[in-house]
Amino acid sequence: MATTDLKQIAPGVFAWQPGHEATWGMANCGLVASGGQALVIDTPYTPALTDVFLTAVRTAAGPGVPLDRVAVTHANGDHTWGLQQLPGAEVFATHAALEHQCLEPKPQQLQTLIHDTDPGQPLGWYFREHFGKFDFAGIQVLPPTATFTGRHDLTVGDITAELHEVGPAHTVGDLIVHLPEQRVVFAGDIVFAGDHPSHWAGPLDRVAAACLRILDLDPEWVVPGHGPLMTPDDLRTYVAYLDDLSDQAYVMHGQGRTAVEAARILIKEDRYPGLGLPERLAITLSTEYRHLEQDTAAPDLLELMDHAARIAWDRSAVGPLAP
Numbered sequence: 001m002a003t004t005d006l007k008q009i010a011p012g013v014f015a016w017q018p019g020h021e022a023t024w025g026m027a028n029c030g031l032v033a034s035g036g037q038a039l040v041i042d043t044p045y046t047p048a049l050t051d052v053f054l055t056a057v058r059t060a061a062g063p064g065v066p067l068d069r070v071a072v073t074h075a076n077g078d079h080t081w082g083l084q085q086l087p088g089a090e091v092f093a094t095h096a097a098l099e100h101q102c103l104e105p106k107p108q109q110l111q112t113l114i115h116d117t118d119p120g121q122p123l124g125w126y127f128r129e130h131f132g133k134f135d136f137a138g139i140q141v142l143p144p145t146a147t148f149t150g151r152h153d154l155t156v157g158d159i160t161a162e163l164h165e166v167g168p169a170h171t172v173g174d175l176i177v178h179l180p181e182q183r184v185v186f187a188g189d190i191v192f193a194g195d196h197p198s199h200w201a202g203p204l205d206r207v208a209a210a211c212l213r214i215l216d217l218d219p220e221w222v223v224p225g226h227g228p229l230m231t232p233d234d235l236r237t238y239v240a241y242l243d244d245l246s247d248q249a250y251v252m253h254g255q256g257r258t259a260v261e262a263a264r265i266l267i268k269e270d271r272y273p274g275l276g277l278p279e280r281l282a283i284t285l286s287t288e289y290r291h292l293e294q295d296t297a298a299p300d301l302l303e304l305m306d307h308a309a310r311i312a313w314d315r316s317a318v319g320p321l322a323p
C-alpha cells in the first residue's frame with residue numbers, strides 16, 4: 001500500500017498523509033515532537049498501516065523518544081484501530097467519543113462485509129472496491145484512557161497542544177488539536193479535502209460552526225482528516241460547500257424528496273465539481289434529514305452505506321446506467 005513519509009509543517013509538527021482522492025479509510029495522522037517528548041495524533045486503520053506510520057514517526061521524533069501519548073480526534077476506526085500498536089500509551093479523547101465507540105462497526109463486521117457479501121450486488125461490490133485493501137483481522141478496539149469535555153491542554157516539550165471538543169459534528173465526539181505557537185490545527189474529520197465528506201452525526205451547521213472555530217484560531221495550516229493540507233482560504237471554501245449543502249437539504253426535504261433522491265439530483269447537476277466520492281452525499285444528506293425530522297434514533301450505518309453503494313454502482317462501469 002502506497003504511503004508517504006512525514007511532512008514537516010512547522011518545527012516539531014508533522015503530518016502523515018497516506019491518501020489520495022476518492023478513497024475511504026486512508027486518514028491523515030500527525031506527530032508533535034519536542035524536547036524528548038511526543039504526541040501522536042490519530043493512528044491508521046490497520047496494524048500493518050500503523051507500523052508503516054510508526055516507523056516514520058520514530059525517525060522524526062528521534063531515537064529513544066517514547067511514543068506514550070496519543071490524541072484521538074474521533075472514534076471512527078480509520079483514526080483509532082492502530083492503537084494496539086502503541087500498547088500502554090495514554091489515549092486522549094472526548095468523553096463523548098468514548099461513549100460513541102460502542103456504536104461503531106467492529107473490525108470483524110468489516111471483514112465480513114468485504115469477504116462474505118455478494119460481489120454482484122452494490123454493497124458487496126462497494127466494500128470490496130474501497131475496503132478490500134485493508135486487513136482488519138486481529139484488531140482489538142482499544143478505548144481512550146483519558147477523556148475530557150470542553151478543552152484539555154497538553155505540553156509536549158516546548159510545544160503546547162490544545163485539545164478542543166467541537167462535537168457533535170462529524171461524529172458525536174470530535175476534537176481538534178490546536179498548536180497556537182506553530183499555527184497548525186489538526187481538524188480530524190471535521191474537514192475533508194478533495195472528497196465529499198461523510199458526516200455521521202451532524203447537522204451540517206455544527207460541522208460548519210466547528211470549521212469557523214478553527215478559522216477563529218487563525219491557523220496558517222489546517223490538516224484535514226483526509227486529503228491535502230488546507231489554507232484558511234481553502235477552509236472558507238469548504239464552509240461555503242457545507243452551507244450550500246445544508247440549504248439544498250432543507251429545500252429538497254421541503255419538496256418531499258428523499259435524501260437519496262436529493263443526492264442523486266445534486267450529482268446529476270454536477271453541483272460540486274471536482275470533489276471525489278459524490279455517493280457520500282447520500283450519507284451526509286441522510287444525516288441532515290434525520291435532524292430536519294428530529295429523528296433521534298441511532299442511524300442504520302449499513303443502510304447508509306448501501307445508499308452510497310447503489311449510487312456509486314449506477315455511476316460505475318458495472319452499473320445499469322453505464323453506456
Ligand SMILES: [Zn+2]
Pocket residue numbers: 025027076078079189225226
Ligand atoms: Zn476518517
